[in-house]
Amino acid sequence: MTFLEALYFIVPSAIFYAAPLILVAIGGVFSERSGVVNIGLEGLMVIGAFTGILFNLFFADTFGNATPWLALVAAMVAALLLSLLHAVASISFRADQVVSGVAINLLAIALSLYLVKKIFGKGQTDFITERFARYSVPVLSDIPFIGDLFFKSIYNTSFFAIAVAIVAWFVIYKTPFGLRLRAVGEHPMAADTMGINVTRMRYIAVMISGALAGIGGAIYAQTISNDFGHATINGQGFMALAAMIFGKWHPLGAMGAALFFGLAQSLSIAGSSIPYIQEIPNVFLLILPYVLTILALAGFIGKANAPKANGKPYIKGER
Amino acid sequence: MSNRATNILVPLVSVILGLLVGAIIMLVSGYNPVTGYTALWNGIFGDLYTIGETLRQITPYLLAGLAVAFAFRSGLFNIGVEGQLIVGWFAAAYVGVAVELPKIIHLPLAILAAAAAGALWGFVPGLLKAKFRVHEVIVTIMMNYIALHVTNALIKTVSDGGDRTEKIFTSASLRSEFFQNLTEFSRLHYGILLALIMVGVMWLILEKTTLGYELKAVGFNQNASEYAGMNVNKNIILAMVISGAFAGLAGAMEALGTFEYVSSKGGFTGIGFDGIAVALLGMNTPLGVVFGATLFGSLKYGALNMPNEAGIPLEIVEIVIAVIIFFVASGYIIRLLLLRAANKKKEAK
Numbered sequence: 001m002t003f004l005e006a007l008y009f010i011v012p013s014a015i016f017y018a019a020p021l022i023l024v025a026i027g028g029v030f031s032e033r034s035g036v037v038n039i040g041l042e043g044l045m046v047i048g049a050f051t052g053i054l055f056n057l058f059f060a061d062t063f064g065n066a067t068p069w070l071a072l073v074a075a076m077v078a079a080l081l082l083s084l085l086h087a088v089a090s091i092s093f094r095a096d097q098v099v100s101g102v103a104i105n106l107l108a109i110a111l112s113l114y115l116v117k118k119i120f121g122k123g124q125t126d127f128i129t130e131r132f133a134r135y136s137v138p139v140l141s142d143i144p145f146i147g148d149l150f151f152k153s154i155y156n157t158s159f160f161a162i163a164v165a166i167v168a169w170f171v172i173y174k175t176p177f178g179l180r181l182r183a184v185g186e187h188p189m190a191a192d193t194m195g196i197n198v199t200r201m202r203y204i205a206v207m208i209s210g211a212l213a214g215i216g217g218a219i220y221a222q223t224i225s226n227d228f229g230h231a232t233i234n235g236q237g238f239m240a241l242a243a244m245i246f247g248k249w250h251p252l253g254a255m256g257a258a259l260f261f262g263l264a265q266s267l268s269i270a271g272s273s274i275p276y277i278q279e280i281p282n283v284f285l286l287i288l289p290y291v292l293t294i295l296a297l298a299g300f301i302g303k304a305n306a307p308k309a310n311g312k313p314y315i316k317g318e319r
Numbered sequence: 320m321s322n323r324a325t326n327i328l329v330p331l332v333s334v335i336l337g338l339l340v341g342a343i344i345m346l347v348s349g350y351n352p353v354t355g356y357t358a359l360w361n362g363i364f365g366d367l368y369t370i371g372e373t374l375r376q377i378t379p380y381l382l383a384g385l386a387v388a389f390a391f392r393s394g395l396f397n398i399g400v401e402g403q404l405i406v407g408w409f410a411a412a413y414v415g416v417a418v419e420l421p422k423i424i425h426l427p428l429a430i431l432a433a434a435a436a437g438a439l440w441g442f443v444p445g446l447l448k449a450k451f452r453v454h455e456v457i458v459t460i461m462m463n464y465i466a467l468h469v470t471n472a473l474i475k476t477v478s479d480g481g482d483r484t485e486k487i488f489t490s491a492s493l494r495s496e497f498f499q500n501l502t503e504f505s506r507l508h509y510g511i512l513l514a515l516i517m518v519g520v521m522w523l524i525l526e527k528t529t530l531g532y533e534l535k536a537v538g539f540n541q542n543a544s545e546y547a548g549m550n551v552n553k554n555i556i557l558a559m560v561i562s563g564a565f566a567g568l569a570g571a572m573e574a575l576g577t578f579e580y581v582s583s584k585g586g587f588t589g590i591g592f593d594g595i596a597v598a599l600l601g602m603n604t605p606l607g608v609v610f611g612a613t614l615f616g617s618l619k620y621g622a623l624n625m626p627n628e629a630g631i632p633l634e635i636v637e638i639v640i641a642v643i644i645f646f647v648a649s650g651y652i653i654r655l656l657l658l659r660a661a662n663k664k665k666e667a668k
Contacts, residue, residue: 085645095649102595106640106641107645110634110637110640118349230586242457242461283469290462297457297458
């Protein structure tokens, strides 16, 4: 494989792997910017993947081509409902947010596997038949080099993910809602004094994170795995969490980090057939996202500062 | 109601609520909860063999629970027990297959290797927390995945491209003929004694040593500890190292007792995450961990019997465990409800 061929192969596949990560990481940005740690992203992704596959299998005949997109909506709703559990525990019941997140992760995988076994009588679902179509963007894909790199036989979902990241940036940094969201995560008492309903803002943020994580999970399941089993979502949620931190809790930063982690993922899978890359032992590519995140947190790659009130329940009247 | 009473009541209420939710889910999805829980019960206490296997399952839970609880007492959340357990598992198995020594040296060496590997994996987040104030939760999560991929790669190297190592030499094994004869040849091994000794060790460290006093002080209030002349950074690192060592020992239980080898893993063992549940339920005390580990170890092993005897997917028990964690974490609301119930009683009088 020549270098150019390798590039044409690696870049689209990196974007392809990054799409779910981007969405889930953006979800994490919303939640943590409001001050609620969301370790449960993994579990929310699991529920999204499960619901997406289930919907796709049951309604493929009814909706035809539109099924994968409608499955995203179903996944969004399911994960949103599950995220409410996290919201109730960590906002209203003042639970330790990390513990509640761990519970969400355990619950999601257990519940979806339980239902898979109940419905299908075995450990994984059937394969879906209606998949997202790949397509080439007209005109743009004819541009030499760039067209081949970014616009040829690409999934719509990748564009969707990038669009969501840009919208998220606009919402968080350019709207009153975003300002309130950030205020609640930095200094909830000050925000409360200014008449912002801290509890309401946090509920909304956690629900947005649930919705996006659900969509991310369903995209992962419907583009990469095409079925659902115990190992379908295997750490992608935590990798998205890593992307969020590596991107310094900024939507566009998180998107960049997710794209980079997607590159590492696609290299670790396809790297064995690419010159130079095949010399690198696979394990280094596999652990790269995690090592980079630790280094970023330690301040070796810029300083990553969490929102100030992240992880602390807001108790009215407390000093 | 006294504080102590609510401290015991909250876990108790949570467990009951968890089992109740499990029953409702079984009922809604068309299974009979009575048959389900009977199968669970039989899976735990059915005969001597299952009791032996249940005790075997409890062993790593004890150590994983201690690991989480120990860190909690020093104000740290070690969510990386899973990764520390995996590296401990690998280290013990590696020492078990790499050399052949007299048992009196080999077995302790393999156990120490596991503890050391786990301690090293705990040292990194401890150091980063102490030196750079990096939150240990995120670092330990990342360390979990690094542990998973690194041990998988090492297993491949050690076994010449295979996905599991040879069986360890008997000189490094924890297997016990005495226990096997006692329990109709279950895999119950001497590790349970080691785990119980460690429960005592944790109690000793926390309650009877200066180190333990300082660790708890740091857990309560870092600024006050600093002001009192304690070295907070040193204590943070030590707490994570000791916690990691406990987790590494949990890995040794699997390497030297239950499986006697290590194989590459597609995902986590789950023991480390369940350790969080064990510690929470046990209110982070050594004795509490014994109760928590007994409950979750039993549930986990007993669940294996549910598909056979009742035709119910074993994940129902995982759901129950998750719900229990959820309720224990939301202890505030249970406390509030208990308090209200108590007040009402008082008024009625």
